[in-house]
Amino acid sequence: MSQFDLLRTPTETAAMTTPLLDVRGLSIALPPGADRPLAVDNLTFTLNPDEILCVVGESGSGKSMTAHAMMGLLPAPHVRVSGGSLLFKGKDVLAMPEAEQRSLRGGRIAMVFQEPMTALNPLMRVGRQIGESLREHTDLPAPARRARVGELLAQVGLPNPAELAEAYPFRLSGGQRQRVMIAMALACQPDILIADEPTTALDVTTQKQILDLIRSIQAERHMGMMFITHDFGVVAEIAHRVAVMRHGKLVEYGAASDVLNRPQHPYTRQLIASVPHYIEHRDDHAKTGAPLLVADKVRKVFNVGGGLFKKSKPVVAGDDLSLTIHPGETVGLVGESGSGKSTLGRSIVGLIKPDSGRILFEGTDLLALDRKGFRPYRRTVQMVFQDPYASLNPRHRVGDIVAQGPVAFGEDHGRALARARELLAMVGLDGSAADRFPHEFSGGQRQRIGIARALAMEPKLLVADEPVSALDVSVQGQVLDLLDDIRRRLNLAMLFITHDLRVAAQVCDTIAVMRRGRIVEMGTARDVFTHPRDAYTRSLLDAIPGKAWHIPDDLQKIPAGAH
Amino acid sequence: MMNSDFWRAFARNKGAVLGLAILIAIVVLAAFASVLFPGDPWEMATAPFQPPLSEDAMLGSDMLGRDIASGIAHGARVSLLIGLTSTAAALAIGVTLGALAGFHGGKVDDAIMRFTELFQTIPNFVLAVVLVAIFTPSLTTIVLAIAIVSWPPLARLARAEFLSLRSREFVQAAITTGQSNSTIILRQILPNSLSPIIVSASLMVATAILLESSLSFLGLGDPNAMSWGYMIGAARTVIRQAWWMSVFPGLAIVLTVLALNLVGEGLNDALNPKLARSRG
Numbered sequence: 025m026s027q028f029d030l031l032r033t034p035t036e037t038a039a040m041t042t043p044l045l046d047v048r049g050l051s052i053a054l055p056p057g058a059d060r061p062l063a064v065d066n067l068t069f070t071l072n073p074d075e076i077l078c079v080v081g082e083s084g085s086g087k088s089m090t091a092h093a094m095m096g097l098l099p100a101p102h103v104r105v106s107g108g109s110l111l112f113k114g115k116d117v118l119a120m121p122e123a124e125q126r127s128l129r130g131g132r133i134a135m136v137f138q139e140p141m142t143a144l145n146p147l148m149r150v151g152r153q154i155g156e157s158l159r160e161h162t163d164l165p166a167p168a169r170r171a172r173v174g175e176l177l178a179q180v181g182l183p184n185p186a187e188l189a190e191a192y193p194f195r196l197s198g199g200q201r202q203r204v205m206i207a208m209a210l211a212c213q214p215d216i217l218i219a220d221e222p223t224t225a226l227d228v229t230t231q232k233q234i235l236d237l238i239r240s241i242q243a244e245r246h247m248g249m250m251f252i253t254h255d256f257g258v259v260a261e262i263a264h265r266v267a268v269m270r271h272g273k274l275v276e277y278g279a280a281s282d283v284l285n286r287p288q289h290p291y292t293r294q295l296i297a298s299v300p301h302y303i304e305h306r307d308d309h310a311k312t313g314a315p316l317l318v319a320d321k322v323r324k325v326f327n328v329g330g331g332l333f334k335k336s337k338p339v340v341a342g343d344d345l346s347l348t349i350h351p352g353e354t355v356g357l358v359g360e361s362g363s364g365k366s367t368l369g370r371s372i373v374g375l376i377k378p379d380s381g382r383i384l385f386e387g388t389d390l391l392a393l394d395r396k397g398f399r400p401y402r403r404t405v406q407m408v409f410q411d412p413y414a415s416l417n418p419r420h421r422v423g424d425i426v427a428q429g430p431v432a433f434g435e436d437h438g439r440a441l442a443r444a445r446e447l448l449a450m451v452g453l454d455g456s457a458a459d460r461f462p463h464e465f466s467g468g469q470r471q472r473i474g475i476a477r478a479l480a481m482e483p484k485l486l487v488a489d490e491p492v493s494a495l496d497v498s499v500q501g502q503v504l505d506l507l508d509d510i511r512r513r514l515n516l517a518m519l520f521i522t523h524d525l526r527v528a529a530q531v532c533d534t535i536a537v538m539r540r541g542r543i544v545e546m547g548t549a550r551d552v553f554t555h556p557r558d559a560y561t562r563s564l565l566d567a568i569p570g571k572a573w574h575i576p577d578d579l580q581k582i583p584a585g586a587h
Numbered sequence: 588m589m590n591s592d593f594w595r596a597f598a599r600n601k602g603a604v605l606g607l608a609i610l611i612a613i614v615v616l617a618a619f620a621s622v623l624f625p626g627d628p629w630e631m632a633t634a635p636f637q638p639p640l641s642e643d644a645m646l647g648s649d650m651l652g653r654d655i656a657s658g659i660a661h662g663a664r665v666s667l668l669i670g671l672t673s674t675a676a677a678l679a680i681g682v683t684l685g686a687l688a689g690f691h692g693g694k695v696d697d698a699i700m701r702f703t704e705l706f707q708t709i710p711n712f713v714l715a716v717v718l719v720a721i722f723t724p725s726l727t728t729i730v731l732a733i734a735i736v737s738w739p740p741l742a743r744l745a746r747a748e749f750l751s752l753r754s755r756e757f758v759q760a761a762i763t764t765g766q767s768n769s770t771i772i773l774r775q776i777l778p779n780s781l782s783p784i785i786v787s788a789s790l791m792v793a794t795a796i797l798l799e800s801s802l803s804f805l806g807l808g809d810p811n812a813m814s815w816g817y818m819i820g821a822a823r824t825v826i827r828q829a830w831w832m833s834v835f836p837g838l839a840i841v842l843t844v845l846a847l848n849l850v851g852e853g854l855n856d857a858l859n860p861k862l863a864r865s866r867g
Contacts, residue, residue: 374762374763375759375762399765402765406763406764407759407760409756409759409760411756414756414757415755415756415757415759416757416760417757417761417775417778417779418779419779420774428761429765429766432765432766432767432770433765474760477760477764480764481764
């Protein structure tokens with residue numbers, strides 16, 4: 025692999041004599057009938073001690089498969105290594121006897137998984153789960169193991185280690201669980217830590233803490249680390265070297281600064297160009313005329329639990345929520361999970377009935393209307409949902425899905441279907457789409473169908489609830505462009521709900537930041553980004569991964585809205 | 588395309604194919620009962636107590652000289668008829684109530700589920716016996732009695748499906764596009780909840796046939812319809828002298844119920860492919 029030698033930094037060349045992990049020509053075969061024969065195709069890279077290698081790729085790129093092959097987690101016999109070798113300190117892992125492989129895994133090579141919710145056994149106390157691998161791989165006596173578990177928990181920054189070791193996983197937050205996972209992986213002082221999207225399921229401020237933790241632990245112990253991610257922001261935050269994968273092949277491999285700032289391969293360039301970012305020169309929205317929608321002191325309390333003999337517990341999902349949307353304006357509602365941003369969105373489209381407050385649409389209070397009175401407003405306020413796999417009825421044809429709304433309002437079926445075809449073309453799907461079923465489409469295409477369904481009602485206001493968070497970065501970019509284009513063409517107002525400030529920055533005129541059921545700051549996107557007033561907004565901005573990295577100028581988005 | 592997938596998944600389960608073959612044979616037997624065995628199965632056809640393989644009664648004759656084979660063929664009609672119609676009636680009651688409970692939730696759900704539990708606390712068979720005894724035995728009352736004792740599990744199943752599907756985004760999308768409740772229930776949710784309902788309905792046909800046989804065994808069958816349960820019940824006093832009188836109708840019940848169960852399992856594999864895969 026001589027072309028890669030040129031890309032190595034001096035420190036790497038020194039360490040090259042003993043790479044910690046040397047992957048040579050690794051191929052992983054998929055069962056016949058899969059969308060491609062090889063999940064991973066002739067993959068070659070090395071991991072040195074004291075180095076973080078980021079493996080970047082979109083879903084289906086084979087990045088997780090590579091890690092799973094190393095850990096012996098491939099779903100045998102359907103998926104298996106069909107060629108190449110994995111050398112750990114010069115010895116081929118795949119050629120080792122089973123017992124030796126096992127002692128390597130969990131001992132010398134440890135792994136942190138993506139989903140902290142499911143990676144811990146819910147019925148086992150946290151301390152015991154961490155102690156398991158110590159029992160397996162060391163001959164420490166029980167008291168020493170307990171002491172070591174306490175140390176580990178303290179090292180990953182958890183308060184009250186002794187108490188926490190006795191807790192069950194469900195008592196911990198997502199971030200705490202991920203810390204426990206890391207403690208578990210560190211238990212036997214591994215040489216290699218493989219982290220498979222360890223922060224993807226976490227809120228942005230928690231993600232920052234975990235990334236900081238991972239980085240400091242790696243530096244402290246001089247571990248080799250393979251960090252799998254889809255997010256170039258995260259790469260910019262922690263990577264020393266980067267390997268970009270696509271369809272199972274390595275397309276670019278080099279030092280982080282090179283790949284991030286001077287990407288060579290067109291695919292890497294495309295990925296970096298789709299990283300959502302604040303657009304500096306976006307014009308402020310000129311608020312004209314009367315506001316389209318005014319939310320006034322909306323409050324919603326959910327009663328959780330409770331039964332015949334048990335009092336339910338009130339949970340305030342939204343309190344004193346006030347917000348104004350003008351015609352043609354895009355308002356971003358940003359907040360972490362549980363902040364109540366979806367509650368407000370759902371209240372506006374009438375899926376949730378708030379307990380108090382007013383939602384005025386062109387001066388009419390929607391909350392005061394009964395079912396029948398509200399019905400006309402179903403047309404004018406439409407919603408785009410988060411999960412493109414759950415938001416389309418799997419048993420209906422796409423054309424029908426788009427046409428159902430107008431038909432419910434008395435439109436002739438044939439005419440509605442013809443209009444549905446036009447709309448599908450407008451969102452960039454070809455003519456045959458109307459006759460097919462949702463499962464024949466990719467995530468991005470399904471989200472386009474969801475947008476067409478909303479547009480079929482000819483709404484004035486579109487509520488988009490995390491419309492791109494389930495999509496790959498490059499697809500995310502396309503769907504955001506589509507939404508931007510459509511609202512511009514149809515002069516739609518949009519309430520854009522997202523957890524990702526970067527996405528909000530790219531598409532919104534105005535941003536409202538929510539925390540624990542309250543709006544803590546609202547202002548133009550420019551102001552919120554450049555002069556945040558609230559401390560929480562500042563901490564959110566500060567937590568954006570890779571904020572110090574400047575996306576290469578030639579890959580910056582053309583400022584939307586610049587004339 | 589969906590259909591060929593369905594058949595491929597169904598055919599992968601060898602037992603299901605066998606079950607379907609048996610079931611088809613029984614249906615054919617029932618359909619051609621009056622061609623194969625013309626005349627009334629209640630009529631005396633030959634001498635009493637003829638053992639199997641005798642000249643004019645292949646499976647022997649009973650105490651009154653009635654042909655056992657003819658009784659089984661005509662009994663198949665009654666069994667299948669009662670199995671299917673009572674399941675259909677149970678589906679109508681159970682799915683309607685379950686759908687309403689699951690879709691509306693809250694107080695409607697509470698009321699319907701308490702009503703369902705009322706039925707579940709009474710032992711099935713006892714209730715069926717009481718109902719048939721009160722309303723004098725006839726095909727209609729037997730069908731109704733079986734339906735009334737068998738709908739609660741279907742209601743609970745339909746409710747569970749509706750509860751989980753109601754919060755799915757495609758249903759919320761239907762609400763925001765202004766579709767009426769009945770459209771949402773019938774066009775959006777019901778088609779997506781049918782798979783498990785079909786599977787348990789196919790197993791319920793088998794249970795219904797067993798219930799009918801048990802009722803007839805106790806002498807609570809329709810006095811005008813030849814039934815497997817009745818044949819066994821009538822023959823039980825002479826079981827030591829004439830085993831064939833109860834064994835052949837018994838075998839018919841076993842085969843039918845087994846076939847229905849195998850088919851139900853095959854349907855389960857074909858309609859819930861995720862479950863099947865994780866098992867295999």
